[in-house]
Amino acid sequence: MNFDDTPQEAEFRSSVRHWIDDNAPKYLLPYLEKASFATMDLGDYNANDESKAWRKKKFDAGWACLSWPQEYGGVGASPIERVIWQQEEGHYAALGGLFTIGEGMCGPTVMSYASEGQKKRYLPKLAAGEEVWCQLFSEPGSGSDLAGLRTKAERDGDDWVINGQKIWTSGAHHSDYGMLITRTDPSVAKHQGLTMFFLSMKSPGVEIRPIKQANGQSGFNEVYFTDVRIPDAQRLGEVGNGWSVSLTTLMNERLSIGGSMPTGFPEMLALVKSLQTGEGLAIKDKAVRDKLADWHCRTSGLKYTSSRMISALSRGETPGPEASIGKLVAGSMMQDMSMVALDLQDLSGILVDPELAELSARFQAMLLRSPATRVEGGTDEILRNIIAERVLGLPGDIRADKGMAFSDIPTGR
Amino acid sequence: MNFDDTPQEAEFRSSVRHWIDDNAPKYLLPYLEKASFATMDLGDYNANDESKAWRKKKFDAGWACLSWPQEYGGVGASPIERVIWQQEEGHYAALGGLFTIGEGMCGPTVMSYASEGQKKRYLPKLAAGEEVWCQLFSEPGSGSDLAGLRTKAERDGDDWVINGQKIWTSGAHHSDYGMLITRTDPSVAKHQGLTMFFLSMKSPGVEIRPIKQANGQSGFNEVYFTDVRIPDAQRLGEVGNGWSVSLTTLMNERLSIGGSMPTGFPEMLALVKSLQTGEGLAIKDKAVRDKLADWHCRTSGLKYTSSRMISALSRGETPGPEASIGKLVAGSMMQDMSMVALDLQDLSGILVDPELAELSARFQAMLLRSPATRVEGGTDEILRNIIAERVLGLPGDIRADKGMAFSDIPTGR
């Protein structure tokens, strides 16, 4: 048991480290160090341009989409090498947000289901960051129950005609292409009537509207489809087979481990080490120490759980659904911690002006952002189901819509 | 808004107080004050004898089964008068444990379903404590799902023949009569094939075995029925109507409010006011204060929730399923508190010898007893269902066994 690289891994790490040291946009580091909780502010620099420039540089040097085959823009690296890359990239990884979905979810799906010509056409540009991809899955009426989606695709000659609405599409407004799951047959059971496509986000009839979030920011979009035409050649997988295609996509998410889930603990520790309460430093307060110990244990537990998963990757194994615990633990913890952090600041806990509030109002931002963490990419409840069913092997819940034609499933309002 | 009695209530309270002061077995008080968490130790006095003697005295003076009609041994008092009686009875109420089930559940059911002759025969003796009753409902295979019970009753002439097993029958070994729910028809849906009886616990074929509990005590029994014969005249309600009869019984439980649910908080406060930790009195420790404030809020909340329910009784209303929160809150709280109490005692927290452990080992007893509180009379999970469905009006869960004949319902092992 050790934290050491194998000789091969050490060599890889060393070359990555040197290249990053020579090539990274160091002038952005002061901004990137402050980026956390899904916000990145590069001051006068344009975030999109800087993200694409760094991506292109990595691509040219062979560091983008590391695990992809060479012919599609990668270098065929092992999963553990990808993890090492992520570890070494450090703060610069925040520049990769624009490409996460494309690399992690769209690319692998295109690789599995598109024609050879399409793969050669789209994947290298995706890898190079020249074309940005998004994923059009969730709908207003189907979140946790993704297969309950209603966006309709109807065959018309060589094309499909799309009508409907998607939601929570991150980066839609920056994207060139999108991967879209639709319902092509409402008369069969809900998982059986789905079909997957990809399309240009510039297609006529596609309208993108930013969603204003509860915390006042806008990282997501609604995307409306009105008689949008997609050629049948851009179908991914068979008609009616969209659910299995989407599972490929979602399973690839799992491989995105190794990056550490932010928990806010380092910020909390910094706060209580510097904050004066009425009776001295906050960290000297036994009630604070009691909670701090709990949060440290959870943070440390997540960190070494991640080490265990990386070890599995290093041995060539694929980590299982255990990875679900990261967000489940971190989401509630961030919310709890931010409430305690505000409480310790007493009445001044309400201040959101970074000039006036403790730690540049980090905890106020965390308070307002953390409810989303408990929902996005699988709610706490869905994650517990996954752990119970796929890790512990407990039986599934009773399915009210089992075997029903989609059009017969009760939908409430 | 006030805590005052109406003039009528005040008069009633005063007469109760005087009578108790003149008649209560004061020599038992030192023992009764220490009774808590379902244990009562009267030293050299015989608990059964003393309980029955106090009961008889109350009966003779007209204070037993207060709310029952006079002809069945009561005095037709109002529910609020019953509450006042309970409040005034104080520590002596611990002597009533033997009769709780009889008065609260069996009596009212007999009153609703038995013949006039039976009522006159059984109820006054029950009220006087001359005959003790128990309730034979739960089975090893049906706890939360009471209607899944399997004890069989088969018609044979004027009798029914009973075979099966009941469990968690409290006081069975002290009881003269029992109220028994059985399955008379397994070919219909589970709620429809049940029938209720009462029987003498001395009937041939009834075997009572005490259950040794996880905490080493034995307050409950298993009761085995082997070809036990019950005359059809001792049937309560129609054949197949046992489920509604049982609901009458269980609903009467709800009226038993007003007595306060023990939470262990006063004991906890006493502990931290006297316990020296390494750094002074435990109550000076901020981590202790933090938790203590939470527990006080919950205890106080329960106390005044009970006041609100008593107010409703006083106005002549019937309290609803809100009463479920008492045990739900108190059960987990007792378990949490006892773990913290042991922790504060550090290694000596493991001691169970009352001579050596803090507060006469109260918290060690609470630790070992509290898991039962979270289960008996409705698990935490069932109580949350009740609150969600009956108070908040949320829809029921999907019923896997809906409409199935009982004999077709899957039962696992």
Next chain:
Amino acid sequence: MNFEFSEDQVLLKNQIRRALDDHCRSADVRQILESDSPHDSQLWRVLCEMGVQGTAIDDSLGGAGAGYLELCVVAEELGRALAPVPFSSSIFLAVEALKVAANNEQKLALLPGLASGEKIGTLAAWEINGPLQPDTIAMRWEEGVLNGRKILVPDGDVADVAIVIARDDEGLSLFAVDLTDSGVTRETLETIDPSRNFSTLTFNAVAGQRLGDAGDGWNLLEQVLNRAAVLVAFEQIGGAQRALEMATDYAQERYAFGRPIGSFQAVKHMLADMYVDLELARSNCYYGAWALSTDADELPLAAATARVSATQAFQHCSKNNIQTHGGMGFTWEFDCHLFYRRSNLLAVLLGGQSVWKDRLVSQLESSDAA
């Protein structure tokens, strides 16, 4: 025992709720949240016309002469509607401070204006980030004027009168200050809940009058905070109740997997736990109301208990109301965040929960009931 509000009090509650249903819809709250307006002056006028501000003020001082129980009922409804008006600042803080500390002449001069709602009052206490304690107060009273700076003054931008705690050689005292004085400078603060106004007030030789005995300021302030704690706790359970209702309604209407999400135990039990916390807090609030209305010795304990449990209940209900709504709960468009913001604002309004827990346990320490 009669531990419920009376029929008349329930009628009052319904009357306030109807008025707020008409004049304090979520669109009205958002209007303040999204604009620079410090409060909803139209709603304030509606409340004036109904005489709500004067509920618990003697009729000889221009009030309605009802009692604290009635004021608790009002507070719950204002909390439920997230009313973006300076009610708590003016009525729970300034008026209560005058009741506790002012002499008859001062009461006659100041209370009628606050009772009618013509004037708005507030309390200016905090001077530094962190818990309020005697030694954090530096504002000076010298030769009849105040000099110094108070931060985080609730409704500081709209108040006409402030009750200020400041020190002179005799220690801390309370003072009443006319904020229209030219020596007053106001600076608006940005907070997690812009539907309520907070600002910094700087006093440069501002005239004032002392309330109560010199040197008795901290003691008087604690009494004010205890009273306000009960009233704000009712605002909190009002908000919590509404958040629970929103969550319950949504759980019944929203379908997933072919059934209402409220039929899943995970959602059901989350809502049951919210209900339990709220009921316990409500019962504690009733006890606080009783203690406030009877000026009982237990008020400090009852107030701290009501405040801590109502704070927890509102935070619990508002955060899990978002969770029940899933992604939709995190949109600006849905009202969930309004309650979440308010719950976290009220959680520290009179000082944080840890401060109140400490006060609570101090009461338990000194009580004999072990």
Next chain:
Amino acid sequence: MNFEFSEDQVLLKNQIRRALDDHCRSADVRQILESDSPHDSQLWRVLCEMGVQGTAIDDSLGGAGAGYLELCVVAEELGRALAPVPFSSSIFLAVEALKVAANNEQKLALLPGLASGEKIGTLAAWEINGPLQPDTIAMRWEEGVLNGRKILVPDGDVADVAIVIARDDEGLSLFAVDLTDSGVTRETLETIDPSRNFSTLTFNAVAGQRLGDAGDGWNLLEQVLNRAAVLVAFEQIGGAQRALEMATDYAQERYAFGRPIGSFQAVKHMLADMYVDLELARSNCYYGAWALSTDADELPLAAATARVSATQAFQHCSKNNIQTHGGMGFTWEFDCHLFYRRSNLLAVLLGGQSVWKDRLVSQLESSDAA
């Protein structure tokens, strides 16, 4: 990165599990729980024959010469089986104290007996109810003998050798004591988990030998406790893992309402939360094992982290294992209570959680990593 146990270590684990499956069934644990026997001497002999006691003791001292990672593996299996033997007292406490404090001669004299299991050791530290602190230790060392009383000595009734902390004019030191000395009186204590033995030891002029430097006793004891904390944490996750498995199995087999109770979200999510706590604790334990096996500077932090999170995980899993079993879980007949008892015993064995949390935060305070 290789943050897992090696194949050989997993083989060892399986071997130990098989032996315990045969020789430490729940009936064997109950045999100790229900009788006056202080431990299962037959199981102890089986472990002796396998050489388990000597796992992490040098072969020159009669051990197997394997390392701490192997000992962690052993600890997890012993915890899983609730082994009623003095393993932790003898190996995690006494042996580690000798490793930390004894000179070569003392090691040669004492370790081989403990390594073979022929002798049983323990640690005698606590003298009063409450946390162990330097000023709670009154036992005197004078003229080569010890006088005083140690309470709550684990396996005090069966130990042959005790490591004792006591004071003379130079402060606190550790001493090794032969408990067969006629000046030793033993009194058995009743505890929440009678499957483990505890007793009070009274020393009346009992001879001993000093271990380590005079006055260095407290420092040495802290090192011993940190090492033992990691090892006991493995016992705890072993027990927690078994409790979770029991609950999961029962939830699959037990039917209510026509379906396995494990198909209800309330049960499912309870079990998922148990799993999460256990996985986090397991990862922290692995980190503790790494720190112990490499004698890393982070050992005090890693040990406290492993101990706190394993304590919580075992308590959580054992109590909700009962809850999953419902009424049956509260019978003496079902094994649930064995795990519940043990989890609460181990929670305070090396001092309570609040003490360890304080130690943990002290490490965070002194670390620069904020």
